[in-house]
Amino acid sequence: MKNQYKMKIVLVDEEGERLIEVLDKMSGITYSYYEQEYDSLNVRDNSQVKKYVLKRMHFIRAGAYDDVHTEYCG
Numbered sequence: 001m002k003n004q005y006k007m008k009i010v011l012v013d014e015e016g017e018r019l020i021e022v023l024d025k026m027s028g029i030t031y032s033y034y035e036q037e038y039d040s041l042n043v044r045d046n047s048q049v050k051k052y053v054l055k056r057m058h059f060i061r062a063g064a065y066d067d068v069h070t071e072y073c074g
Contacts, residue, residue, distance in 0.1 A: 007023075008065065017034050018035045018060065018065075019035075031046060
């Protein structure tokens with residue numbers, strides 16, 4: 001399903017780490033992890049969410065999602 005997830009940056013902490021929140025629109029579950037935690041998620045820990053975020057990581061690191069008042073759909 002296209003646009004199954006909605007992603008936003010909840011906050012950027014003092015060290016510059018982003019808290020990324022991803023809403024699974026089909027299940028209604030929201031996943032919140034810091035940027036570096038997505039790399040360490042294993043298969044049983046939401047592999048589809050991990051794949052979605054890692055696919056967009058170059059945009060995230062470039063600051064495309066850093067406006068915490070704006071939600072972006074992928």
